[in-house]
Amino acid sequence: MRPVKVEEKQLIEGLNRVFREKGYEGASLNELAESTGLKKASLYHRFPEGKKEIGLAVLSFSSEWLQENLYRILNDENIPVSERLEQSLSKISDLYDKGRETCILRALSMEAGMQIFGKEIKEEMNNWISNFTKLGIDFGFDKQEAEAKAKETLIKIQGSLVVSNVMSDTTIFISTLESIKNLYNN
Template sequence: MRPKKMEDKELIINLMSVLRKKGYEGSSLNQLADAAQLNKASLYHRFPGGKKEIADAALEFTYDWVKDHVYKLLIQRSIAPKERLNSVLKTIGEDLYKNGRDMCILRALSMDNSHEGLFGNKIKSSMSTWIDAFTVLGMDFGLSEKEATEKAVQVLVQIQGGLVVSEGLGSLEPFENVIQSLKNMY
C-alpha cells in the first residue's frame, strides 16, 4: 500500500522546521527530504528548484500566515484594539512560535547574508506587513502614525529578541515574558 500523501501545508511546516533550526546553508537536502517524509527524487519532483524553491515556499507560507493571522485581525476596526492585540499575541505566541519553541523562519533565512538577494525582498515584505498591521493598531490606540510605527517595530524587535534569548538560555520563559509584557505596551 502506498503511503498517504502529505498535505501541502503539513509539508511546508515540516520543511520549515529544518530551515528554522539549520538555516539555509546548514540545511541539507537529506534533512529536508527526511522532514518531508520523501526521498530526494520525490522532493525534487515537488520542488524542482531544490533548496531555494523550498525556502521560497517557506517564506511565501510565512507571508501568507502573517497576512491572514496578524494583518487581517489587527486592521479589523470593528473589534476593540485591546481585544485585537491580545488575540494576535496569543496567536503569534502559541501558533507561530509554539510558545518560544520554534525559531522565526525570517530570522533563520536572514542569517545567511550571502543569500540576501535570494530572500531579502520576501523577508522584508513579511516584516513590513507585520509592522503595517501593528501600526494600524497603534493608531487605533491613539498614537500618531510615527509613534505607532516606532512601537510596531519595537513589537517585532521584542518578539524576535525573546525568541533568541529563549533559545540561548534553553528556557521558554523569556519569550513568554515578552508576550505578556506586550499586552501592556499600548
C-alpha cells in the same frame, strides 16, 4: 510501488521545521526530503529549482499564515482594539510555541539566506510593522508614535525569541509578550 502522497500543508510544515532548526545553509536536501516523507527525487519533482524554491515556498506559506492568523486580527475593526492586541499576541505565542521555536525569517536570513531571500524577508517585516502601526493608530497614537511602537514590537518579539532559545527559558518570551501589552496600553 506508488509514490508517497504528501499534503501541501504537511509538506511545508516539515520543510519549515528543518529550516527553523538548521537555517538555509545547514539544511541538506536529504533532511528536507526526510522531513516530508518524500524521497529526494520526489522533492526535486515538486521543487525543480531546489533549495531556493523550497525556501521561497516556506516563506510564502508563512506569509499566508501571518495574513490569515495575525494581520487579519490586527485590522479587524469589529473587534475592540485591546482585544485585537490580546488575540494577536496569543497567535504569536502559538506560532513560536511560547518561545520554543525559531522565527523562519531569522532562520532564513542567516548566512547566504539573506542574499537569497532578503527581499521577501524585508517585505514580511514591513508587513508586521505596517499592521502593528495600524493597531497603534487604532489605539490612538499618532502615526509616528504608532510606527515606533510597531518597530519596537517586532524587535521585542525577535529578540526575545533569540534570548529564550539561547537561555532555554521560554519565560523570557512570555514576559516580553506581556510587556508589549503595556507598550500599547500606556
